[in-house]
Amino acid sequence: MKDLKSDKVKSFSIQPSGGVYKVTGEYRQGQRAKVNSNFLVGGNQSQSKNVTKFTTTVLENNSSIAEITKAAQSNNIKMNAKPEESSGFWVNLLVYVLPLLLFVWFFYMMMGRAGGQGGGNGRVMNFGKSKAKPADSKQNKVRFSDVAGEEEEKQELVEVVEFLKDPRKFTTLGATIPHGVLLEGPPGTGKTLLAKAVAGEAGVPFYSISGSDFVEMFVGVGASRVRDLFDQAKKAAPAIIFIDEIDAVGRRRGAGMGGGHDEREQTLNQLLVEMDGFSGNEGVIVIAATNRADVLDPALTRPGRFDRKILVGRPDINGREAILKVHSKNKPFANDVDLHEIAKQTPGFVGADLANLLNEAALLAARRNKTEIDASDIDEAEDRVIAGPAKRNRVISKEERETVAYHEAGHTVVGLVLNDARVVHKVTIVPRGRAGGYAIMLPREDQQLMSKRDAMEQIAGLMGGRAAEEIVFHSQSSGASNDFEQATNIARAMVTQYGMSERLGNVQLENPAQDTYGPRYSQETAAAVDEEVRRLTNEAHETAKKIIEEHRDKHKLIAQALLKYETLDEKQILSLWKNGKMPESSKTNEFPSERAATFEEAKRELERKEAERQAQLEKQHEGQDTDDQSKDKHSADSSENVKKPDDDSTSEKKTDDQPNQNDHHDDSN
Numbered sequence: 119m120k121d122l123k124s125d126k127v128k129s130f131s132i133q134p135s136g137g138v139y140k141v142t143g144e145y146r147q148g149q150r151a152k153v154n155s156n157f158l159v160g161g162n163q164s165q166s167k168n169v170t171k172f173t174t175t176v177l178e179n180n181s182s183i184a185e186i187t188k189a190a191q192s193n194n195i196k197m198n199a200k201p202e203e204s205s206g207f208w209v210n211l212l213v214y215v216l217p218l219l220l221f222v223w224f225f226y227m228m229m230g231r232a233g234g235q236g237g238g239n240g241r242v243m244n245f246g247k248s249k250a251k252p253a254d255s256k257q258n259k260v261r262f263s264d265v266a267g268e269e270e271e272k273q274e275l276v277e278v279v280e281f282l283k284d285p286r287k288f289t290t291l292g293a294t295i296p297h298g299v300l301l302e303g304p305p306g307t308g309k310t311l312l313a314k315a316v317a318g319e320a321g322v323p324f325y326s327i328s329g330s331d332f333v334e335m336f337v338g339v340g341a342s343r344v345r346d347l348f349d350q351a352k353k354a355a356p357a358i359i360f361i362d363e364i365d366a367v368g369r370r371r372g373a374g375m376g377g378g379h380d381e382r383e384q385t386l387n388q389l390l391v392e393m394d395g396f397s398g399n400e401g402v403i404v405i406a407a408t409n410r411a412d413v414l415d416p417a418l419t420r421p422g423r424f425d426r427k428i429l430v431g432r433p434d435i436n437g438r439e440a441i442l443k444v445h446s447k448n449k450p451f452a453n454d455v456d457l458h459e460i461a462k463q464t465p466g467f468v469g470a471d472l473a474n475l476l477n478e479a480a481l482l483a484a485r486r487n488k489t490e491i492d493a494s495d496i497d498e499a500e501d502r503v504i505a506g507p508a509k510r511n512r513v514i515s516k517e518e519r520e521t522v523a524y525h526e527a528g529h530t531v532v533g534l535v536l537n538d539a540r541v542v543h544k545v546t547i548v549p550r551g552r553a554g555g556y557a558i559m560l561p562r563e564d565q566q567l568m569s570k571r572d573a574m575e576q577i578a579g580l581m582g583g584r585a586a587e588e589i590v591f592h593s594q595s596s597g598a599s600n601d602f603e604q605a606t607n608i609a610r611a612m613v614t615q616y617g618m619s620e621r622l623g624n625v626q627l628e629n630p631a632q633d634t635y636g637p638r639y640s641q642e643t644a645a646a647v648d649e650e651v652r653r654l655t656n657e658a659h660e661t662a663k664k665i666i667e668e669h670r671d672k673h674k675l676i677a678q679a680l681l682k683y684e685t686l687d688e689k690q691i692l693s694l695w696k697n698g699k700m701p702e703s704s705k706t707n708e709f710p711s712e713r714a715a716t717f718e719e720a721k722r723e724l725e726r727k728e729a730e731r732q733a734q735l736e737k738q739h740e741g742q743d744t745d746d747q748s749k750d751k752h753s754a755d756s757s758e759n760v761k762k763p764d765d766d767s768t769s770e771k772k773t774d775d776q777p778n779q780n781d782h783h784d785d786s787n
């Protein structure tokens with residue numbers, strides 16, 4: 119290094135390289151290097167002919183470099199500074215350019231995904247566009263008749279079909295049509311099929327997308343896809359947008375950490391904006407499907423959005439037979455195959471399971487070189503399919519069915535005896551969601567207020583299930599947990615909100631609308647509330663027990679009928695109650711899907727029901743001077759305040775004409 123500053127060196131060059139400087143140079147003839155500088159970290163010399171070359175490394179240190187440079191000038195040494203070594207150049211490239219390339223590549227991948235199915239106008243243009251596939255309205259051959267065993271569901275959708283067929287007919291009359299229909303039900307119950315059938319019946323394009331498609335995307339893309347989806351549909355209107363698995367995108371907002379301004383939330387917000395956007399009946403109807411309506415953001419189910427909810431439940435025995443019929447259409451069966459028998463053996467099966475069952479049977483028959491599917495093929499296929507559902511807890515044991523039947527019959531009997539306010543509309547042991555079965559109670563009239571007696575009767579009705587189990591089986595199942603939840607809610611509301619407890623007096627202790635920080639009363643009062651709630655539910659439980667003890671024979675009759683028919687309607691329940699047997703006409707009702715197999719028939723039935731409803735409404739309107747608007751508002755108010763306890767957990771399948779419908783359903787697990 120000293121040499122560098124002396125005149126021994128003829129020329130050298132300095133090149134920065136990863137934090138140190140490399141010096142390469144030549145000695146003047148005859149000069150030899152003495153590598154002994156503290157600047158040097160390494161060096162070597164080579165001698166060839168008369169020229170001695172050297173390379174050495176200088177630690178980065180500006181002063182030393184400056185010294186060398188200065189010395190070189192004064193000693194007349196040729197010196198040049200090279201740019202950073204080529205390896206440094208590559209490092210630079212890696213550090214600065216590669217991420218850019220990666221980003222571009224990523225961008226490209228995204229476009230490939232986003233625009234993959236778009237075709238047509240180039241990939242770049244399709245970025246952020248909707249992935250929804252418009253099914254050609256002419257290719258969609260699904261009709262209501264392809265959806266079996268879901269007569270009530272179809273009935274509710276007939277109106278939507280009518281609207282899509284001719285939106286102007288409705289808009290000129292100022293009729294408002296639901297923007298969104300939410301189909302709720304377990305997997306495989308035919309929600310997609312039902313939505314497709316609506317499009318098929320109406321002959322309109324069907325845009326389908328799955329909620330999970332939105333989730334995998336970058337910020338902003340989901341939202342822009344929603345926008346694009348609605349744009350497309352509006353252009354093609356009338357049309358149907360089908361969003362499968364809406365819970366993937368429509369979960370309650372703000373549940374995540376850090377305020378959660380995530381992609382999903384943005385997408386959901388965009389969806390809400392779009393649904394609010396088409397106020398003027400633009401002929402687009404959004405149908406969404408989920409099996410978890412309980413996790414949806416409440417904003418989604420507000421009026422003007424998915425304000426119509428249709429439950430697509432598991433089929434009962436008749437429904438199963440009807441579905442089997444649909445799927446057996448082009449399959450040759452031997453004489454020993456009885457669809458009714460199969461339906462009987464498959465409680466808990468949904469449409470997809472039944473379709474699968476027949477398909478498996480056909481495969482087995484083919485493998486055995488048969489020309490017809492016979493009972494043995496069906497038997498074996500059943501075992502195979504059950505192995506699937508059994509894992510998912512779908513197939514119910516005989517004991518469980520009995521427990522559920524007597525439990526639901528208990529609700530029914532108590533409801534029948536205390537029938538001042540409510541009518542037992544339907545009772546079933548077909549499981550739905552976590553419920554093993556359920557009884558639906560309807561208010562007798564257009565009831566808007568709840569008296570203390572009504573409330574107590576409701577609680578007693580809820581207690582009927584557990585009471586029956588205790589009487590018949592001397593045991594208690596977990597099936598009543600939902601009943602208890604509802605009963606407790608009602609009793610609590612009686613005590614804390616409606617001033618229906620003498621002990622606590624005429625005060626409103628809680629107001630759900632105001633009490634954001636919890637109740638406003640002392641611990642002593644809280645204890646008194648608990649005690650009072652317990653007293654009310656115990657009292658109702660005793661009432662229920664007494665009623666069932668008194669009507670053990672009818673209770674058994676209804677339970678047995680439930681085990682046989684699975685679902686009983688109002689007429690059948692009343693006939694069993696009054697005459698001790700099923701009504702004569704119920705035989706003809708056994709195949710509801712045949713009753714309204716075609717769309718036209720379903721429509722006629724709807725019109726008939728609508729006429730009935732109108733007639734009833736007119737009757738009620740006599741002597742009432744309220745107009746529809748304030749009446750609606752009133753009923754909404756009362757259902758929020760007075761009916762809150764049951765509405766919360768049982769607002770399923772609420773339609774306009776049944777504002778107070780109330781399902782009691784029971785956990786079976």
Ligand SMILES: Nc1ncnc2c1ncn2[C@@H]1O[C@H](COP(=O)(O)OP(=O)(O)OP(=O)(O)O)[C@@H](O)[C@H]1O
Nearest residue numbers: 264265266305306307308309310311441469470473
């Ligand atoms: N009611 C029914 N009538 C006739 N076939 C049915 C019915 N329900 C289901 N299926 C059969 O099951 C298949 C699957 O149904 P679908 O995909 O519509 O169910 P889903 O409720 O949308 O299920 P998922 O929630 O898993 O998407 C249908 O293509 C059809 O073959």
Ligand SMILES: [Zn+2]
Nearest residue numbers: 583601783784
């Ligand atoms: Zn119950």
